[in-house]
Amino acid sequence: MDHWDKREGSPVHLGETWVPAENAYNFAIYSKHAEQVKLLFFTEDNLFEPVFEFAFDYLRNKSAEIWHCRIPKEKIKSAKYYAYQMDGPSPDGIYDWHAFDPDKLLFDPYSHNLFFPPLFDRQRACLPGSNIGHAPLSVLQSIECAFNWDDDQHIHHTSDLVIYEMHVKGFTIRENSGVSADARGTFAGVIEKIPYLLELGVTAVELMPVYQFDDDDGNYWGYMPLGFFAPHDAYCKSDDTCERHIEFCEMVKALHTAGIEVILDVVYNHTGEGNEQGPTYSFKGIDNTTYYTLTNNPQDPFANYSGSGNTLHTANRAVRKMIVDSMHYWVKEMHVDGFRFDLASILTRRLDGSIDESNPTTIGQIGSDNTLTDRRFIAEPWDATGEFQLGSRFPGHRWMQWNAAYRDTVQQFVRGDAGKVADLMTRIYGSCDLFPDDCLHALRPYQSVNYITSHDGFTLYDLVSYNSKQNWANGHNNTDGTNDYSWNSGWEGGDAPPEVEQLRKQQAKNLFALLMVSNGSPMFRMGDEFLQTQGGNNNPYNQDNETTWLDWDRLETHQDFFRFVKLMIAFRKRHSTVCRSHFWREDVKWYGVTRYVDLTPAAKTLAFCLHGQSEADVDLYVMINAATNTCIFGIHEGTPGEWQRVVDTALPSPEDVLEPESLKPVSAATYDVQARSVVILIRQKRIL
Secondary structure (H helix, E strand, C coil): CCCHHHHHCCCCCCEEEEEHHHCEEEEEEECCCCCEEEEEEECCCCCCCCCEEEECCCCCCEECCEEEEEEEHHHHCCCCEEEEEEECCCCCCCCCCCCCCCCCCECCCCCCCEECCCCCCHHHHCCCCCCCCCCCEEECCCCCCCCCCCCCCCCCCCCCCCEEEECHHHHHCCHHHCCCHHHCCCHHHHHHCHHHHHHHCCCEEEECCCECECHHHCCCCCCCECCCCCECHHHCCCCCHHHHHHHHHHHHHHHHHCCCEEEEEECCCCCCCCCCCCCCCCHHHHHHHHHECECCCCCCCECCCCCCCCCECCCCHHHHHHHHHHHHHHHHHCCCCEEEECCHHHHHECCCCCECCCCCHHHHHHHCCHHHCCCEEEECCECCCCCECCHHHCCCCCCEEEEHHHHHHHHHHHHCCCCCHHHHHHHHHCCCCCCCCCCCCCCCHHHEEEECCCCCCCCHHHHCCCCCCCCHHHCCCCCCCCCCCCCCCCCCCCCCCHHHHHHHHHHHHHHHHHHHCCCCEEEEECCHHHCCCCCCCCCCCCCCCCCCCCCCHHHHHCHHHHHHHHHHHHHHHHCCCCCCCCCCHHHEEEECCCCCCCCCCCCCEEEEEECCHHHCCCEEEEEEECCCCCEEEECCCCCCCCEEEEEECCCCCCCCECCHHHCEEECCCEEEECCCEEEEEEEHHHCC
16 A cells, blocks of 8 residues: 555655656645645646646645645656646735745745746736746756765865855856856866966855856846755756756866866845845745835834845744755755855844844754754845944854955055054954954954955955045945945046056055964955956946956956966965964064054054964064155064065066065065065074
8 A cells, every 4th residue: 555645745855856756756845835836847849838736735745834746747748847836815914925826836945957948028027927938947856966976075174265256147158267168157167277377376266156046137246046955047058947956066076176176156135026126036935024124014014134124034944944945955966055044134134023032033044954053154244234244243153254354444545544553463463342352252364255356345456546436337326325435546547547547456466465464364356366356336236248357458467466366375374374363463573664563543554463373383474564665664673684585566567476486585674665565574593
């Protein structure tokens, strides 16, 4: 006699599961409030008429909030796609703004692949009624879609971690990227550029969202997600849904072979369905009150802590399960090494939207999961409505965090703002004010992800080339984007005189040099190594064009700057004394031009000596001058002749940063640090 699950399906595994022993598919979907559920199957040849339909019987095909069924493959014939239709109650009061529409096709939230039909129509999804033939569909998974990982190993860097923020399409989509034509803008294109990444020296790539989003939504960056389990189809060479997974896995495996860690930028705080005026593709029509945080205002029913129209209801146990299941999938099946959580403060919000800083359930569930124990978690510790939890306020105490305070302080100091010396000391030291290692918090400086630029804000070149953002093309009357602490070096925008371009390059070197000698974990955005420009647009989220696509001709134009970045990364990796698991404490001595740090309001100079003996490393002496005049710094440790110059950002290439075998001795007890420059010395004799 057959067990009941063979006839009625099992609720254990959400999504679609192939059951080879029965030559059948099992389907399970969570909907607490649905009253009628149908499952429709479509062939490639006919997307308007289902080849088979199954109506769920709530007495047989429903266990608690999960609807489930078992469909023999012979019944669905040659079907390749499927979707749900659901009906349920109408909106009926506070927090119950249901959005059921029995005519809407809804894809499975657990789909590993989504299909957008040739006649896909976003506008139909925004209106009531049928969108059959025009809606994204779930793809039935091939039973032969397997990937051979061989002996692929999880990668986790520590003191040598250097994160490179990358947009998969923008990285190689231009012809001058040098990758083969069919690989441009894809996961395969990233593979072809691995030799470049190795030359640059980065040890981790942080991929901006790579799971399925709607290309018609206008968010080129990918921060309007739809499928939390599906690779984005446009980043794949093949139209074959099985090959999409294989292409992603091939990229991860190749990066791992090169020793490069793979971190995914994940958006578990909202979806691309928007608010009540946005499209219904899945979550809204399956169970609006489960998936989204709602208000008691019928005129504005969707809470919008994300700034994108809706907010995932992460306080709900079903949504928490979906998030963790999604992470399991990317770790176990796709072998990623970590996650960067967009707007992570939303994960700490309760049902009513208030912040739980003591024990937020979602953070706790992620942090205590055995499958995820050895993976890297990075939080963007704020949200779009002003909640700011940077440092010890963020409750994921083993998580790393994007350190916006580091970004702001270094930007301000290098552009020449007065009164920032004390702040700069704190940031270089590892932001001990934010990541205290006291008994109560026991945080560590490496948890600070130090960065000066990211996809949010100016590129490194634009940071030193524009006083004002130039976001007009985005369509918001230049009101969008951040107000970075930029300075145009005396000339606004492009076509600057040679002396201005020289100063811009020097300022960019100053910023990058400070990033590489700061305690913490450094990150920079793709293209900064060859001074990529976005024409002053510091929020090009909707610019899928040459504004955001890397211009690889600039690598040749700015080969000197690329050399500087490459050698600074190598310098940091050689000297693990910089990035420690703990603060420098007694190993660092702070100085100014004289023996004492100048903390007066007008001060713009700082120096420090980092002793490396406890780390079996050399001593470093760093002198920083953000003033507009040359300053004669005393070298307040050691004797003349002990120190060697590694970096002087005021010098032209190749003297600005020297190879280990070409270091220049410093014979005097002083050093003339030119205006707006950084100098780094090392003392070899203290090596153990």
